[in-house]
Amino acid sequence: MPRALVIVLDSVGIGGAEDAAAYGDAGADTVGHIAEACAEGRGDREGLRQGPLDLPHMTALGLGLACEASTGRLPPNLAPISPLKGAWGYGVETSNGKDTPSGHWEITGVPVTFDWGYFPDTIPSFPAELTDALIARGQLPGILANKHASGTDVIDEFGIEHVRTGKPICYTSVDSVLQIAAHEETFGLQRLYDLCKIARDLCDPYNIGRVIARPFVGSVETGFKRTGNRKDFAVFPPSDTILDTLVKAGRSVVTVGKIGDIFAHRSTGEEIKPHGNDACLSAAIDAMGRLPDGGFVFANLVDFDSEFGHRRDIPGYAAALEAFDRRIPEIEAALREGDLVIITADHGNDPSWRGTDHTREHTPILAFGPGMKADKIGRRESFADIGATLMDHLGFPALRKGKSWFMVQS
Structure with missing residues (x-):
């Protein structure tokens, strides 16, 4: 066979x-x-x-x-x-x-x-009701970025503030996606995954294809680098x-x-x-x-x-x-x-x-x-x-x- x-x-x-x-x-x-x-x-x-x-x-x-x-x-x-x-x-x-x-x-x-849903190339990109719910359900002090961005650039821009405040970095692109970047050690990898599960539920009404966890490591002294522990939370075919x-x-x-x-x-x-x-x-x-x-x-x-x-x-x-x-x-x-x-x-x-x-x-x-x-x-x-x-x-x-x-x- x-x-x-x-x-x-x-x-x-x-x-x-x-x-x-x-x-x-x-x-x-x-x-x-x-x-x-x-x-x-x-x-x-x-x-x-x-x-x-x-x-x-x-x-x-x-x-x-x-x-x-x-x-x-x-x-x-x-x-x-x-x-x-x-x-x-x-x-x-x-x-x-x-x-x-x-x-x-x-x-x-x-x-x-069908047509996917997309977040606009504006600042902020995400609807207030989505981010408010994410902050509340994820017990967050707030979020950072909230815009279209390159995954590496946005970590360089907001990484220090993320580590200092504990606010995750939330961004999107021309794809139907919400991406959340967080430090594996100071924020926690499992906590990031759990937050993405919450975001997946919140994104469903907007017909967003994927929520992606984008973990990274590093420090102010060494710089920040994404790890291989990315995880996508997609809708079913x-x-x-x-x-x-x-x-x-x-x-x-x-x-x-x-x-x-x-x-x-x-x-x-x-x-x-x-x-x-x-x-x-x-x-x-x-x-x-x-x-x-x-x-x-x-x-x-x-x-x-x-x-x-x-x-x-x-x-x-x-x-x-x-x-x-x-x-x-x-x-x-x-x-x-x-x-x-x-x-x-x-x-x-x-x-x-x-x-x-x-x-x-x-x-x-x-x-x-x-x-x-x-x-x-x-x-x-x-x-x-x-x-x-x-x-x-x-x-x-x-x-x-x-x-x-x-x-x-x-």
Whole structure:
């Protein structure tokens, strides 16, 4: 019985979304602009990386061709390597939004057809009745920030006052989110999680997709730094995803990284949540090594987004892509005959773009596995085609959304 692995390279978009202008993102192109920057020397950083973007394994899987199909431009140093080793194409997001839950839910067969709620880019951003209730129920002396902000900048701006007063740092972005940052030691990690649960309840009437706990450590002398103990409190997907179908059928499901949080821990099977891209990828590879027939591993690698995209760090993003690429042979070595791997993304986050928010982009679809021929998947009109193809591969009928590309050889 076949098995499957999906790896979401969080925010690794490949440009070209037709509705990008509606999101203020016309011309954004995460991979393309990183490749161009590296070719021009803007991706160099001493002690980290130098030179053109070097992704030989993903290029052999068709990444450059997927970029070219999406935008009409072949990024520097991503020319196709012959012979290709995988099937390639790109996905078009149909969900309303460019956020993490929308992208992941659509991948699993449930596009977001409703409009998320958002907090305005004003000061204050949050309604007074929400913050008053949060302060009262959380027994807080008050809150700080109350605005749109970068997660690292807002800690630099308010960290000292937070430690002095005990007031948590509450901020948002163009995504449907309320984020709360607090010091793990002086405020307390569990207290932060408990506060986010209160905020999750308070955000429901506003149709806010996620409340995110953003713990940090440090001091005035050393500076402040976020830790890996982030936790997302999301709403449930509006209908059954492929995860629900697989779990109800008794199939083994392993979710790695923040997948459990994204799906509000519904039908997420064995959850593994290490810190960092490398640790998450190792966990996914290890899970494939013990996965029974018919099983599914679903992994998210968040560092591309959180560490480099939002921080507009081109060299860091390029180095992270190259680090992932070097480990593709390990993924291949963990596969058995009939296995299917799909590498994709949930949205873009162009590190060369203005601001610090996600960008509305197409996403790559790179599929491979033992016995599968190299082929052109082409343009997929919804991320849900990934879920439909997984269901086809694992022996289930597709959900209501998405079409399988029937690429797996028998």
